[in-house]
Amino acid sequence: MLADSPPESQKNAEFLAIRDALACAGARVPNLLAADAGKGWLLLEDLGDELLLPTLSKETVDDAYSDAIALLSLCQRVAPAELALPAYDESLLTEELSRFDEWFVAALLKSNASAAGHSAMGGLWHCLVESALEQPSVFVHRDFHSRNLMRLSDSLLAVIDFQDAVYGPITYDTVSLYKDCYIRWPREAVLAWVKRDHARLTGQAALSCDSGTFIRWFDWMGLQRHIKVLGTFARLYLRDGKDAYLNDLPLVVTYVRETLAMYAPTHPEFAAFSSWFEAELMPVIQQQAWYRG
Secondary structure (H helix, E strand, O other): OEEEOOOOOOOHHHHHHHHHHHHHOOOOOOOEEEEEOOOOEEEEOOOOOOEOHHHOOOOOHHHHHHHHHHHHHHHOOOOOOOOOOOEOOHHHHHHHHHHHHHHHHHHHOOOOOOHHHHHHHHHHHHHHHHHHHHOOEEEEOOOOOOOOEEEOOOOOEEEOOOOOOEEEEOOHHHHHHHOOOOOOOOHHHHHHHHHHHHHHHHHOOOOOOOHHHHHHHHHHHHHHHHHHHHHHHHHHHHOOOOHHHHHHHHHHHHHHHHHHHHHOOOOHHHHHHHHHHHHHHHHHHOOOOOOOO
């Protein structure tokens, strides 16, 4: 497959460096046949057209996600010394969260957050960023989900679209997979997968926390990601004309509301944000043509 990847808009050097590191770690990625990163030409192996998403069902998901976690484990072997990747630090985490107010609330919903809303955002952002920074850091793909995983003819999974990778929270990529913005699974199934990951990582000495802390890390990381995604999908529609992302907003709104409801009884920052979200934003959201309750 010949990819036309203009260097002024695409991360060609990053893509090639990360591809090499992942391949060396044993992860299945597109083979590179030739490249001129400066001119924006990449000749890559064609991995076919079978994304993981349409193959998922309640009958197949356990095996599929076991395969995906095996692939992710290989990706996470890439150490900081091997790639000069950015850190998923306070600055980046906060910038991502800022997209929510700028692009989702103000630009898409055409709403101005009240003083209570800005206060609630500040309190919740602090909690989510602190939780993310508590976690062990590993290689993070940042979009490790069913539209970036491909089932090959030999039944193996391959990963694509990794040029935005960073080093950051250990739960980030599992959140992307288990609380996918394009498909939803029951909470009981998600918890079973998360507890399995906790046992696996503890056995590998990658973790030293209890399962309750790990689940909280996972849930709060998911909330950070989904709040960011509301802003990012709104931006993709408004700035880039990609209106298909509007269809994915209702599920992301559902994820946000569910996690807020779970933690609001015990965490005042979650309660304040949830109250503001339900009182001020949900009436506006429910009026949107793209919203399906």
